[in-house]
Amino acid sequence: xxxxxxxxxxxxxxxxxxxxxxxxxxxxxxxxxxxxxxxxxxxxxxxxxxxxxxxxxxxxxxxxxxxxxxxxxxxxxxxxxxxxxxxxxxxxxxxxxxxxxxxxxxxxxxxxxxxxxxxxxxxxxxxxxxxxxxxxxxxxxxxxxxxxxxxxxxxxxxxxxxxxxxxxxxxxxxxxxxxxxxxxxxxxxxxxxxxxxxxxxxxxxxxxxxxxxxxxxxxxxxxxxxxxxxxxxxxxxxxxxxxxxxxxxxxxxxxxxxxxxxxxxxxxxxxxxxxxxxxxxxxxxxxxxxxxxxxxxxxxxxxxxxxxxxxxxxxxxxxxxxxxxxxxxxx
Numbered sequence: 006x007x008x009x010x011x012x013x014x015x016x017x018x019x020x021x022x023x024x025x026x027x028x029x030x031x032x033x034x035x036x037x038x039x040x041x042x043x044x045x046x047x048x049x050x051x052x053x054x055x056x057x058x059x060x061x062x063x064x065x066x067x068x069x070x071x072x073x074x075x076x077x078x079x080x081x082x083x084x085x086x087x088x089x090x091x092x093x094x095x096x097x098x099x100x101x102x103x104x105x106x107x108x109x110x111x112x113x114x115x116x117x118x119x120x121x122x123x124x125x126x127x128x129x130x131x132x133x134x135x136x137x138x139x140x141x142x143x144x145x146x147x148x149x150x151x152x153x154x155x156x157x158x159x160x161x162x163x164x165x166x167x168x169x170x171x172x173x174x175x176x177x178x179x180x181x182x183x184x185x186x187x188x189x190x191x192x193x194x195x196x197x198x199x200x201x202x203x204x205x206x207x208x209x210x211x212x213x214x215x216x217x218x219x220x221x222x223x224x225x226x227x228x229x230x231x232x233x234x235x236x237x238x239x240x241x242x243x244x245x246x247x248x249x250x251x252x253x254x255x256x257x258x259x260x261x262x263x264x265x266x267x268x269x270x271x272x273x274x275x276x277x278x279x280x281x282x283x284x285x286x287x288x289x290x291x292x293x294x295x296x297x298x299x300x301x302x303x304x305x306x307x308x309x310x311x312x313x314x315x316x317x318x319x320x321x322x323x324x325x326x327x328x329x330x331x332x333x334x335x336x
Contacts, residue, residue, distance in 0.1 A: 046308055048253045056271060058094040064290055073290050077107055083145065108154050109186070112133055132161040180316070200228075227320070229318075231259075231260040235265060236266065237270070238268070263290070
């Protein structure tokens with residue numbers, strides 16, 4: 006539980022509008038999330054789409070210049086798009102700043118040969134198609150963690166459950182965290198709770214969820230939530246900067262993700278996209294500064310989780326059985 010001051014409702018322009026007789030109805034204290042990160046704090050920060058060592062260096066330089074605290078750096082193209090040397094360089098650079106590095110795992114349906122994701126229904130989406138795609142995700146996870154990566158991004162429920170079982174069985178380090186991609190993010194409290202039980206340590210939710218939706222989720226789960234304060238165009242392009250204090254109040258513990266609308270897609274990244282990748286990396290940090298300035302003006306910037314904190318706390322899980330899932334060898 007947190008004190009009342011950290012869960013007080015704060016809305017832009019509230020005092021001025023009230024003075025003009027245009028004040029909004031009071032928000033209910035019952036809407037506030039009662040949850041925090043372990044070790045304290047209700048929000049952390051994340052800079053997404055940091056696609057390699059050069060983009061990471063740009064982000065770290067800009068965050069120092071603009072005084073933007075960073076808890077997590079994430080990458081979207083995938084482990085397979087980085088050499089061992091590049092991964093090691095990113096691991097070392099983030100470790101120096103005590104920042105969590107999160108890399109995306111393996112094959113995904115949108116890059117596969119299957120045609121359903123290109124149909125009007127977008128069937129299959131980002132999920133791993135077939136055994137070999139799951140195996141590719143596992144291969145990425147093992148390789149990345151052996152190189153020191155502690156957080157893995159996942160876009161398939163089966164891959165999530167498999168990696169969680171691997172973590173429980175000691176095939177991945179016990180402190181590895183698993184993050185659900187925004188591209189398959191849950192949109193209701195029941196599905197959010199299922200992802201948590203499948204092994205998710207933080208869950209991206211779509212940026213078009215209402216404030217009431219966040220409150221509903223927080224009534225069933227304390228698992229950390231990730232949300233784009235500004236979403237890329239392929240995720241809707243929503244800009245919710247002025248709601249940032251209320252998003253924290255309703256959704257804590259919450260990762261504030263600083264995405265960027267009106268920017269071209271850069272996955273899978275290569276040097277042919279270098280200039281736009283570096284420019285957008287720096288601008289994401291600046292967007293973070295704008296959001297933090299808003300929090301300060303609302304008096305809601307004082308409950309940030311300690312820098313260097315990364316673990317999700319105690320979460321609910323389905324029982325794991327590390328025996329084979331098939332029963333071919335059973336008597």
